[in-house]
Amino acid sequence: MWDYTEKVLDLFYNPKNQGAIAQSDDPEIAVVYGEVGSIACGDALRLHLKIEVVTDQILDASFQTFGCTSAIASSSALTELVKGLTLDQALNITNREIADYLGGLPEAKMHCSVMGQEALEAAIYKYRGIEVAAHEDDEGALVCACFGISENRIRRVVIENNLTTPEEITHYVKAGGGCGSCLVNLEDIIAAVQTERDAMSAKLEAELATAQERTNRPLTTVQKIELIQQVLTEEVRPILLADGGDVELYDVDGDRVLVTLKGACGSCESSTATLKGAIESRLQERVLPSLIVEAI
Amino acid sequence: MQTTTHRDHPVIYLDNNATTKVDPAVIEAILPYLGEYYGNPSSMHTFGGQVGKALKAAREQVALLFGAEASEVIFTSCGTEGNNTAIRAALAAQPDRRHIITTQVEHACVLNLCKQLEKQGYTVTYLSVDAQGLIDPMELEAAITGNTALVTTMYANNETGVVFPIEQIGAIAKEYGATFHVDAVQVAGKLPLDMKHSTVDLMTISGHKLHAPKGIGALYVRRGFRFRPLLIGGHQERGRRAGTENVPGIIGMGKAAEIANFELKYLGREARLRDRLEQGLLNRIENCQVNGHPTKRLPNTTNIGFKFIEGEAILFSLNQYGICASSGSACTSGSLEPSHVLQAMGLPYTILHGSIRFSLSRFTTEAEVDRVVEVMPGIVDRLRAMSPFNSDEADWLQGRQEAVLTH
Numbered sequence: 001m002w003d004y005t006e007k008v009l010d011l012f013y014n015p016k017n018q019g020a021i022a023q024s025d026d027p028e029i030a031v032v033y034g035e036v037g038s039i040a041c042g043d044a045l046r047l048h049l050k051i052e053v054v055t056d057q058i059l060d061a062s063f064q065t066f067g068c069t070s071a072i073a074s075s076s077a078l079t080e081l082v083k084g085l086t087l088d089q090a091l092n093i094t095n096r097e098i099a100d101y102l103g104g105l106p107e108a109k110m111h112c113s114v115m116g117q118e119a120l121e122a123a124i125y126k127y128r129g130i131e132v133a134a135h136e137d138d139e140g141a142l143v144c145a146c147f148g149i150s151e152n153r154i155r156r157v158v159i160e161n162n163l164t165t166p167e168e169i170t171h172y173v174k175a176g177g178g179c180g181s182c183l184v185n186l187e188d189i190i191a192a193v194q195t196e197r198d199a200m201s202a203k204l205e206a207e208l209a210t211a212q213e214r215t216n217r218p219l220t221t222v223q224k225i226e227l228i229q230q231v232l233t234e235e236v237r238p239i240l241l242a243d244g245g246d247v248e249l250y251d252v253d254g255d256r257v258l259v260t261l262k263g264a265c266g267s268c269e270s271s272t273a274t275l276k277g278a279i280e281s282r283l284q285e286r287v288l289p290s291l292i293v294e295a296i
Numbered sequence: 297m298q299t300t301t302h303r304d305h306p307v308i309y310l311d312n313n314a315t316t317k318v319d320p321a322v323i324e325a326i327l328p329y330l331g332e333y334y335g336n337p338s339s340m341h342t343f344g345g346q347v348g349k350a351l352k353a354a355r356e357q358v359a360l361l362f363g364a365e366a367s368e369v370i371f372t373s374c375g376t377e378g379n380n381t382a383i384r385a386a387l388a389a390q391p392d393r394r395h396i397i398t399t400q401v402e403h404a405c406v407l408n409l410c411k412q413l414e415k416q417g418y419t420v421t422y423l424s425v426d427a428q429g430l431i432d433p434m435e436l437e438a439a440i441t442g443n444t445a446l447v448t449t450m451y452a453n454n455e456t457g458v459v460f461p462i463e464q465i466g467a468i469a470k471e472y473g474a475t476f477h478v479d480a481v482q483v484a485g486k487l488p489l490d491m492k493h494s495t496v497d498l499m500t501i502s503g504h505k506l507h508a509p510k511g512i513g514a515l516y517v518r519r520g521f522r523f524r525p526l527l528i529g530g531h532q533e534r535g536r537r538a539g540t541e542n543v544p545g546i547i548g549m550g551k552a553a554e555i556a557n558f559e560l561k562y563l564g565r566e567a568r569l570r571d572r573l574e575q576g577l578l579n580r581i582e583n584c585q586v587n588g589h590p591t592k593r594l595p596n597t598t599n600i601g602f603k604f605i606e607g608e609a610i611l612f613s614l615n616q617y618g619i620c621a622s623s624g625s626a627c628t629s630g631s632l633e634p635s636h637v638l639q640a641m642g643l644p645y646t647i648l649h650g651s652i653r654f655s656l657s658r659f660t661t662e663a664e665v666d667r668v669v670e671v672m673p674g675i676v677d678r679l680r681a682m683s684p685f686n687s688d689e690a691d692w693l694q695g696r697q698e699a700v701l702t703h
Contacts, residue, residue, distance in 0.1 A: 002608075012612060018682050035684075042606055042626035042634060042649040046684040064684035066649075068608035068625070072682060142626075 005103035017079035034123025043067030078116035111148035146178025305618030313655035325551040354550025363490035376405040378500030386475035393445035429458035456588030457597025466495025485556035508552035512545030567595035576669030601647030
């Protein structure tokens with residue numbers, strides 16, 4: 001049985017600020033909500049904020065939560081913590097403060113407090129019109145139970161940032177920073193990514209070498225398109241597909257490579273830049289240094 | 297442990313597939329062996345020898361429970377030891393064969409051992425189950441070959457209570473010369489066992505699931521089976537399980553087996569109470585369903601999925617009334633992954649996370665069952681009012697679910 005504090009149990013049995021907040025007709029008052037959650041982990045939180053537009057002050061906060069005892073208590077604690085704060089002050093709240101308010105949470109349940117902090121961020125960003133990337137990559141098998149980090153999310157951060165140690169992963173996505181029992185799994189993921197990468201590079205290098213050998217002249221347009229297509233198919237797409245995204249070659253115009261980003265990549269604002277960068281540098285390295293990738 | 301939460305309530309214990317109350321008659325039988333009869337049964341004096349005689353009687357009682365001979369019973373420390381011993385012994389008996397067949401819904405002590413054996417060069421087939429938790433013998437027929445050393449499967453599932461057709465499975469295993477091991481931990485005392493007329497070579501049971509204390513189990517080994525022990529040492533258990541006997545445990549298991557043999561004919565009462573509980577909950581609460589086959593099931597178990605709410609929150613709410621049950625939700629398992637059994641059945645996430653298992657025993661009363669039926673609707677209503685989801689049509693939930701399923 002989880003060793004919950006009296007405060008956690010009290011807020012679970014007698015939660016404060018449960019439910020939604022009615023929309024207001026007053027132009028001075030804004031009502032927004034932020035959502036966060038994952039069915040894989042089994043909890044989801046919708047945080048509602050009532051904001052005074054002029055002062056940026058949170059007049060009221062409430063929650064709707066699908067989750068366990070500590071998820072419900074963390075949600076309720078969060079609403080108590082943010083009431084009366086300005087949005088900027090609220091953004092400074094950390095998951096640790098939510099946990100402290102509860103008198104602590106079991107290590108394996110710390111992700112409940114992280115969820116609270118993320119929902120708060122989502123609600124405020126939504127109010128301010130900042131799009132937050134949908135965390136499609138949060139789905140999948142959980143690796144770090146303490147912080148609720150999935151294998152896909154870890155794989156992605158390892159691939160995108162060339163991470164080589166579990167400690168680096170902890171710094172990037174917190175995974176491994178709780179009880180530490182997933183550190184070996186993190187090592188396995190790094191090794192798997194490395195193996196995939198090595199296999200892929202070796203295969204491509206061999207093929208590129210033969211292509212180069214066949215002609216000492218600069219690449220013809222057809223050869224260029226063929227090589228770009230090959231690098232996209234064999235090296236770029238598998239990485240994107242793992243995250244629910246995809247890319248398709250649209251056209252090649254001189255050194256301009258036009259691609260269509262699809263799936264999760266298409267809708268994911270923040271990743272567009274990185275993906276474009278990743279695809280571009282890959283193509284420059286593999287095909288021609290002068291190539292420029294543009295997403296259409 | 298928050299004992300304070302149910303200080304005003306007597307405990308209503310409906311978690312008997314996790315462990316059971318030690319029968320008072322069992323405690324009474326054990327006590328002398330914790331006190332005055334402390335001799336070592338192997339000793340060459342009457343003081344120790346009288347303990348040996350008591351062990352012999354206990355072994356005979358457990359053999360009766362198996363429907364087997366006393367010489368076919370090895371006492372172990374628990375179900376996990378029994379399963380580990382049996383699987384290792386089966387592989388050692390036919391070292392040339394390198395294939396194992398089991399199911400996706402086994403207990404962790406079988407699944408994790410199989411995963412380790414895969415790393416050691418064995419090939420393992422994990423048979424799937426359908427939405428009702430049953431395996432398809434055709435899948436077994438398709439998977440089994442002359443290289444299959446072992447077919448190991450549970451008799452009944454601990455989470456859903458679904459009962460597998462073990463003699464049908466055993467007949468297929470025998471056809472290919474594979475050893476057949478059955479994990480009957482959840483079945484002993486709930487269904488009659490008859491090893492004399494069975495295809496089973498090895499069968500594991502555990503004391504604490506049938507009102508004996510924790511720390512004692514038994515393994516049935518068919519006479520003539522080339523058994524190699526896991527624990528090497530002295531001559532105890534005919535050299536098949538070394539280590540000084542857990543005398544109080546064995547005495548307790550013997551008494552528990554004796555009572556279980558007697559009680560087998562009253563299991564209809566347990567099934568009626570289970571059905572009363574199940575029907576009461578299904579009638580009073582919307583959006584819930586029974587997980588697992590409705591009739592091919594242990595008489596004491598029901599697993600119900602309550603949609604849109606999370607199992608651990610339900611358990612802590614029940615705990616306020618002193619009601620003990622368990623859940624397949626992610627937050628109740630140590631791994632924070634939802635139940636592998638319910639996942640293997642292909643149940644949707646709303647059901648997985650809100651699944652509650654009630655498991656009864658012969659000590660369960662009608663008043664206890666009625667109390668659960670009385671308080672459960674309020675608990676579900678309260679949590680559903682808190683949940684952002686309240687129908688299958690909630691688009692957020694749907695979107696999330698698809699995202700998960702595509703991976």
